[in-house]
Amino acid sequence: LVTADGYKVLGYRLDEDGNPTAEVGDVRISKSETKAPTATVRINFKGNLDSRLEEGKEHKADTIIKDSLGNSYTITFTFVKTADDQSGNTWQMYVDRVTEVSTGNYKTYRDENGDFEDSGLIPNDLKLKFDSDGELFEDEIDKVLLTNLSGIQFEKNKSGEDLDESYSPSGTFREITLFDSKDPKTYKNLHQYANDMDAQPYALDGNSSGKLQAYSIDPTGMVVGIFDNGERKNLAQIMLAKFDNPAGLEKIGNNFFIDTRNSGEPQFGYGASSGFGGIRGGVLEMSNVDLSMEFTEMITTQRGFQANSRIITTSDEMLQELVNIKR
Incomplete structure (x- = not known):
C-alpha cells in the first residue's frame, strides 16, 4: 500500500486468526490472495409447520451445505407429524439423504457394522416439540448433526451412532448445530401454526474458496479483503502514530512531517482508539478554519x-x- 505521492504505508499483515505475522513494516497485499473454504457448522430453520396436518403426514425441505474443501451437498430434511404427545404438537425430523450438488449422486455411508448402505443416510430421529403458542420448546434446541474425520454421525440428545462416509476428495463435514441456544434467532423463526406448510432449512455459514476481488479500509485502519465467494477477511492493519509534542514535528512539505527530539518518539496505535484519529480514504482533510x-x-x-x-x-x-x- 502506498499514498498518492508514492510513500509506503506502515502496518502489518494478519494471519487467518487475525493475529500480526511480523513487526510493523510495509503493507503488502498479493493479487493472488485467496480465502480458504469453510465447512458448514450451523443450520437454521424458518417458516411454519402446519398444525392441521394429520399424524404421519410429511414435509420435505433441503438446503446446501459445504464440507471442509468447499464441495457443495444438498441435505434433505423430512418433518413427520406425530401423535405421541397429548398436545399433538410434536414432530419427528430426520435427514434422509445427502447428495452431491455437482453430480446429483447419493453419498454412500457405512453403518455401525461397517457395511455400506446404498439407500442414502438414515440417521436417528430428532424430536421437535412446540408449546400451545406454536413456539419451539427451548429444551429441544442444541440438536447436533455431528461428524468427524472418519465419517458422519447424527446425535439425538447427545447420543448418536457413527456412520462412516466414503467420498472423494477427502473433504470432511464439521459438527453442525441445528438449533443453537446461544443464538435465539436460530430457533425462534420456526413455528407451528394453522397455516400453510413452508418450513425451510438454510445454512448460516460454509463457503467455497474465494479469490481476492477488492479491498477496503475501515476507520480503524483495518484492510479488509473482499472475495468473489462473498466472504470478507482481515488482511492487514495500518498503524497510526502520535507524539507527546506534535508541535515539535518538522514539516518537510506536501503535508508530511518527521519526528524530532523535540516531538519525542512515535507511539503506534490503531485508528479510532484512544488518542488516535480515524482513517478515511478518498477524502480531503477538513480545515479547522x-x-x-x-x-x-x-x-x-x-x-x-x-x-x-x-x-x-x-x-x-x-x-x-x-x-x-x-x-
Whole structure:
C-alpha cells in the first residue's frame, strides 16, 4: 500500500486468526490472495409447520451445505407429524439423504457394522416439540448433526451412532448445530401454526474458496479483503502514530512531517482508539478554519486600513497647508 505521492504505508499483515505475522513494516497485499473454504457448522430453520396436518403426514425441505474443501451437498430434511404427545404438537425430523450438488449422486455411508448402505443416510430421529403458542420448546434446541474425520454421525440428545462416509476428495463435514441456544434467532423463526406448510432449512455459514476481488479500509485502519465467494477477511492493519509534542514535528512539505527530539518518539496505535484519529480514504482533510469568521475579520481589517489611510491623508494635507501659510 502506498499514498498518492508514492510513500509506503506502515502496518502489518494478519494471519487467518487475525493475529500480526511480523513487526510493523510495509503493507503488502498479493493479487493472488485467496480465502480458504469453510465447512458448514450451523443450520437454521424458518417458516411454519402446519398444525392441521394429520399424524404421519410429511414435509420435505433441503438446503446446501459445504464440507471442509468447499464441495457443495444438498441435505434433505423430512418433518413427520406425530401423535405421541397429548398436545399433538410434536414432530419427528430426520435427514434422509445427502447428495452431491455437482453430480446429483447419493453419498454412500457405512453403518455401525461397517457395511455400506446404498439407500442414502438414515440417521436417528430428532424430536421437535412446540408449546400451545406454536413456539419451539427451548429444551429441544442444541440438536447436533455431528461428524468427524472418519465419517458422519447424527446425535439425538447427545447420543448418536457413527456412520462412516466414503467420498472423494477427502473433504470432511464439521459438527453442525441445528438449533443453537446461544443464538435465539436460530430457533425462534420456526413455528407451528394453522397455516400453510413452508418450513425451510438454510445454512448460516460454509463457503467455497474465494479469490481476492477488492479491498477496503475501515476507520480503524483495518484492510479488509473482499472475495468473489462473498466472504470478507482481515488482511492487514495500518498503524497510526502520535507524539507527546506534535508541535515539535518538522514539516518537510506536501503535508508530511518527521519526528524530532523535540516531538519525542512515535507511539503506534490503531485508528479510532484512544488518542488516535480515524482513517478515511478518498477524502480531503477538513480545515479547522471558520471561513465566515475569517471573512469577517478580513473585512474589519480592510475597513480599519481604509480609515487609517484617510487619517494619514488628512494629516498630510494639514501639514501641507501649514507649510504654504509660512511661505
